Amino acid sequence: MFACSFIFTPGNYDEEFYRLDKLVMDYAEAMEGYIGVDRWFSEDRLTKNVIYYFKDQESVREFATFSDHKEAKEKYARWYKGYQVVISEVKAAYGDGNYPHITNNQ
Numbered sequence: 232m233f234a235c236s237f238i239f240t241p242g243n244y245d246e247e248f249y250r251l252d253k254l255v256m257d258y259a260e261a262m263e264g265y266i267g268v269d270r271w272f273s274e275d276r277l278t279k280n281v282i283y284y285f286k287d288q289e290s291v292r293e294f295a296t297f298s299d300h301k302e303a304k305e306k307y308a309r310w311y312k313g314y315q316v317v318i319s320e321v322k323a324a325y326g327d328g329n330y331p332h333i334t335n336n337q
Contacts, residue, residue: 232266232321232334233291235283239314248310254299259283264290267333284321284333291318 259265266284273279285291294300307314324334 232324233285233288234319234321235285235291235294236317236319237281237283237314238278238317239280240278240312242310242312244310247306248303251299251303251306255297255303258297258299259294262290262293264293269333 256268259268262285264286266286268284269280269282271280271282283294285294321334324332326332326335328335
């Protein structure tokens with residue numbers, strides 16, 4: 232499993248942002264290799280982290296090369312003050328079973 236963390240400082244969103252954001256999310260959710268998503272804010276709510284989970288690297292590549300996703304990446308400076316992407320291979324995930332999480336059934 233792979234976790235793709237998109238860490239960013241939001242700026243100003245417009246109609247085009249919301250249009251592309253929906254298209255990209257709809258595409259991800261329809262992918263066979265998509266597992267789920269987590270969304271987190273920093274304590275001061277100035278930074279956001281959206282973590283997409285995929286079953287394999289091929290699914291990550293498919294998501295990264297989706298045409299609307301590529302368009303959104305090209306226009307990122309209109310909507311974000313800064314960003315960082317971290318792609319990690321998840322080797323293990325565990326808990327006590329009492330916290331529902333995407334990785335519990337992987």
